[in-house]
Amino acid sequence: DAKTTQPTSMDCAEGRAANLPCNHSTISGNEYVYWYRQIHSQGPQYIIHGLKNNETNEMASLIITEDRKSSTLILPHATLRDTAVYYCIVRVLTGNQFYFGTGTSLTVIP
Amino acid sequence: DVKVTQSSRYLVKRTGEKVFLECVQDMDHENMFWYRQDPGLGLRLIYFSYDVKMKEKGDIPEGYSVSREKKERFSLILESASTNQTSMYLCASSFLSPDRSGYTFGSGTRLTVV
Numbered sequence: 040d041a042k043t044t045q046p047t048s049m050d051c052a053e054g055r056a057a058n059l060p061c062n063h064s065t066i067s068g069n070e071y072v073y074w075y076r077q078i079h080s081q082g083p084q085y086i087i088h089g090l091k092n093n094e095t096n097e098m099a100s101l102i103i104t105e106d107r108k109s110s111t112l113i114l115p116h117a118t119l120r121d122t123a124v125y126y127c128i129v130r131v132l133t134g135n136q137f138y139f140g141t142g143t144s145l146t147v148i149p
Numbered sequence: 150d151v152k153v154t155q156s157s158r159y160l161v162k163r164t165g166e167k168v169f170l171e172c173v174q175d176m177d178h179e180n181m182f183w184y185r186q187d188p189g190l191g192l193r194l195i196y197f198s199y200d201v202k203m204k205e206k207g208d209i210p211e212g213y214s215v216s217r218e219k220k221e222r223f224s225l226i227l228e229s230a231s232t233n234q235t236s237m238y239l240c241a242s243s244f245l246s247p248d249r250s251g252y253t254f255g256s257g258t259r260l261t262v263v
Contacts (some may be wrong), residue, residue, distance in 0.1 A: 073251050082153075082254030083192070083238050124191075137252060139184070139192035 046146040051121075057114040059143050061127030064108040072103060073137065074112045076123040083126060083139075084120040086112065099115045117147045152176075155240050155255040162163045162262050168227040172240030179245040181223035183207075183215065184253070185236040188222050192239065197225055199245060 044062040051057040063072060073088040087094055087101045089110075094101040100113040114121055126142040156171035174181065182197040184207075194207030196215040204215050212234060216224045223242075227234055237259050241252040 052170055075251065080257075080258050083252070085251040085253065137238070138194070139183075141189070141191035 042138060043075065043129060043140055044071075045127050045140060047141070048146070050111075050146050050148055051114075051117045053147050053149050055103055055132045057076075057117040057145060057147070059112040059114075059125050059145065060109065061111070062109045063127070063129050066107050066129050070108050072107075073099070073111060073128045073130055074099070074101065075126045075128065075139075076121075077126070078120075078140070086125075088130075089119065117145075118149065119147050122147045132143045153240055153242055153253050153255040155241060155258050157258050158256065160229050160258055160260045162260065164225075164231060164262055166227075166230045168230050168260070170225040170227075170238055170260070171183075172223045172225070172241075172242075172255060173221055174223075174242040175221065176241035176242060176253065177220070178253075179220075180243045181217065182241045182243075183213075183223065183225045183230050184239045184241065185209070185233075186257075187236050195225065199221070200212075230260075234260065235262045238259060 041135040071088050071090050074086040075083040078081040086098050089101045089103055103110045124137050124144050128137045153174045164170050180199050183195045184192040186192050193209050195213050196207050198217040200206045201220050214226045237257050239257045240255040243252045
């Protein structure tokens with residue numbers, strides 16, 4: 040099962056882009072990369088997911104390297120409300136499980 | 150608005166009690182999951198189910214059991230609660246196919262066993 044590696048914590052200035060990296064070097068060809076975030080005392084919230092191509096939605100952009108061994112979540116204009124723990128997850132097709140690590144704690148600084 | 154609803158936000162139980170945590174989803178999702186979350190350990194999968202009456206063990210099933218009698222409902226059971234089961238419990242659901250959507254999580258149940 041592909042697992043992920045993320046930095047423990049990051050800071051970002053308000054209004055700047057937040058770039059959160061994730062390593063998933065053992066990912067299989069048909070496994071998707073998902074990103075979630077968890078604001079304190081709430082359940083995790085879905086942000087975005089992708090397979091090979093870069094993806095963008097109203098919340099964020101997902102950049103996946105060509106070899107698919109790593110990805111970056113981009114919050115283009117971070118706000119204080121983006122302070123949260125961000126989880127990068129690879130979807131395991133057999134068993135339909137998501138494996139959550141400890142994520143990256145992002146702090147947006149005024 | 151689609152949602153996953155967990156029956157209790159906060160729960161306090163005594164050691165040795167049988168505890169039921171209920172989760173209901175209204176999205177017709179095939180998969181349902183129970184996680185626990187502890188500081189420094191992230192989310193850990195307890196059990197999941199991909200169909201009615203089907204269940205699979207996650208990473209930490211010991212001390213827990215589950216029940217899925219209807220598609221929309223997935224129950225987590227602590228047969229004899231212990232203090233080391235004090236934790237935040239999160240229920241989630243998803244479609245079977247990973248390209249349709251991710252998980253939708255409930256708000257969590259903070260269980261304290263005294």
